[in-house]
Amino acid sequence: MSKLVIVGTVAFDAIETPFGKTDKILGGAGTYIGLSASNFNVDSAIVSVVGGDFPQKYLDLLSSKNIDIEGIEIVKDGKTFFWSGRYHNDLNSRDTLDTQLNVLADFNPVVPENYKDAEYIMLGNLHPLVQLGVLEQVTNPKLVVLDTMNFWMDNALEELKQVIAKVDVITINDEEARQLSGEHSLVKAARAIEKMGPKYVVIKKGEHGALLFHKENVFFAPALPLEEVFDPTGAGDTFAGGFIGYLAHSEDISFENLKNAIIYGSNLASFCVEKFGTERMKDLSPDEIDKRLEEFKKLTQFKIN
Amino acid sequence: MSKLVIVGTVAFDAIETPFGKTDKILGGAGTYIGLSASNFNVDSAIVSVVGGDFPQKYLDLLSSKNIDIEGIEIVKDGKTFFWSGRYHNDLNSRDTLDTQLNVLADFNPVVPENYKDAEYIMLGNLHPLVQLGVLEQVTNPKLVVLDTMNFWMDNALEELKQVIAKVDVITINDEEARQLSGEHSLVKAARAIEKMGPKYVVIKKGEHGALLFHKENVFFAPALPLEEVFDPTGAGDTFAGGFIGYLAHSEDISFENLKNAIIYGSNLASFCVEKFGTERMKDLSPDEIDKRLEEFKKLTQFKIN
Numbered sequence: 304m305s306k307l308v309i310v311g312t313v314a315f316d317a318i319e320t321p322f323g324k325t326d327k328i329l330g331g332a333g334t335y336i337g338l339s340a341s342n343f344n345v346d347s348a349i350v351s352v353v354g355g356d357f358p359q360k361y362l363d364l365l366s367s368k369n370i371d372i373e374g375i376e377i378v379k380d381g382k383t384f385f386w387s388g389r390y391h392n393d394l395n396s397r398d399t400l401d402t403q404l405n406v407l408a409d410f411n412p413v414v415p416e417n418y419k420d421a422e423y424i425m426l427g428n429l430h431p432l433v434q435l436g437v438l439e440q441v442t443n444p445k446l447v448v449l450d451t452m453n454f455w456m457d458n459a460l461e462e463l464k465q466v467i468a469k470v471d472v473i474t475i476n477d478e479e480a481r482q483l484s485g486e487h488s489l490v491k492a493a494r495a496i497e498k499m500g501p502k503y504v505v506i507k508k509g510e511h512g513a514l515l516f517h518k519e520n521v522f523f524a525p526a527l528p529l530e531e532v533f534d535p536t537g538a539g540d541t542f543a544g545g546f547i548g549y550l551a552h553s554e555d556i557s558f559e560n561l562k563n564a565i566i567y568g569s570n571l572a573s574f575c576v577e578k579f580g581t582e583r584m585k586d587l588s589p590d591e592i593d594k595r596l597e598e599f600k601k602l603t604q605f606k607i608n
Numbered sequence: 609m610s611k612l613v614i615v616g617t618v619a620f621d622a623i624e625t626p627f628g629k630t631d632k633i634l635g636g637a638g639t640y641i642g643l644s645a646s647n648f649n650v651d652s653a654i655v656s657v658v659g660g661d662f663p664q665k666y667l668d669l670l671s672s673k674n675i676d677i678e679g680i681e682i683v684k685d686g687k688t689f690f691w692s693g694r695y696h697n698d699l700n701s702r703d704t705l706d707t708q709l710n711v712l713a714d715f716n717p718v719v720p721e722n723y724k725d726a727e728y729i730m731l732g733n734l735h736p737l738v739q740l741g742v743l744e745q746v747t748n749p750k751l752v753v754l755d756t757m758n759f760w761m762d763n764a765l766e767e768l769k770q771v772i773a774k775v776d777v778i779t780i781n782d783e784e785a786r787q788l789s790g791e792h793s794l795v796k797a798a799r800a801i802e803k804m805g806p807k808y809v810v811i812k813k814g815e816h817g818a819l820l821f822h823k824e825n826v827f828f829a830p831a832l833p834l835e836e837v838f839d840p841t842g843a844g845d846t847f848a849g850g851f852i853g854y855l856a857h858s859e860d861i862s863f864e865n866l867k868n869a870i871i872y873g874s875n876l877a878s879f880c881v882e883k884f885g886t887e888r889m890k891d892l893s894p895d896e897i898d899k900r901l902e903e904f905k906k907l908t909q910f911k912i913n
Contacts, residue, residue, distance in 0.1 A: 521833055605871055
């Protein structure tokens, strides 16, 4: 079985959407990626940090999904990273109300000994130097996927470019791809980003789906049209988790199989947004995922003679 | 061979994009629909009106594409409908600089005798009463497709609802679908619009593709990711023309074949935006369309075992 190392925040979120409001609930990129990837048969470990205030039950939840939590450092006298945000009515944009780095400020990632030979590495959204720190500890990865965001382009561009140069796949949203490349056309943006290092560029467009670029090849996976999007938090991370989870499980990193991974990413993300936070991801069954795959086929597959 | 009646403006456009600016050039929904549908083997006629200022060479262009122009009334002492607009830098939005209805103000559509038994009817964007006037003249259509826009929702909603109640398919953009239905979710919007009459609802999302709804079924066609969109004018009409042209040619109005028609609509629209106005549509070859179909397949088709 393949090994997958996930680095990313394990955190508290407080979320407001037009449909309601949560107190501090389980969140963080590492959490969403881990839960999503756990739907595939793979040995995964999360590398992260939490404070003494982080409930054991959340750690137990991750363990119950077969996620190795040895790499989640617990800083007893520290506080867990906290993010709070309010979504606008259309759910396409949000305001950050509060960000408390807390223990994340001094985070020094440590990959568990048993995972240093992991074949698959998912660098979830975090400071590029933390992402680099993880890369330095793994010996011979087969595929490294990077997720990042505009915050690091604004505040740590040089370090970010160092990470980008070392990864196989980058996942990034459309506006971020434009910012990083200086190109408005996503086709040109992807081409420019490929020149920075990654062989594959995945551009996430939220409710408008995701594009996979590789040289002259393009593949597109739509988001599933849903009756209601309840809470978009974690959708991008869940997409990334489904993407790398599927690849690690199938052990095939051809372009043809990356297409499938994009479909599984969209598949998993379509569940994530149906409930607040990680709620929907906690109790997802293989049957539900299979059924949704059929919906994706109906949505996109056609036969023209 | 099937007969197709197209009602829509045949007009002058003056367009500004970040890439340049045109004088008065050939435009109009009827023109774009006609040129697009002419790529399929079908007998089509445009029902419209122009002024004495409309160049014979434009009429000759339509005739050369096997489009019957008997239904294009020429008001000798009148002036042709004129629209002028300026696109913003991202090409996703535009300002209307000028609209001169001219001969369109008193337009009374007359379907040529030979086309009253047409099986396929495309009601291009125009006043709903004009669209109704065409429907009253055709005896036994097999499929009626309606395209409309927010302007009529704002200014002639009751008349528009009368047309909507009589058609089989409505094509409309995402914001218009939300306005017409009062629903933000496109799934709910489509369901609400189906209740107004149409069996099929096509929601156009511009660069983000198009959705086809029918009861519990949804199909999605992406827009082809292009290096550069030069001028979006007429893309929606070209989409509609490809859609109905393919259906009229294949004479199959099953949901499965409507999927294919959506793909052909996107296919044709992807050419339209590559040059100013109708320029790209004038010299399109069957070979180019076939090749682009292959690109659409590569873009969307996958195989998961």
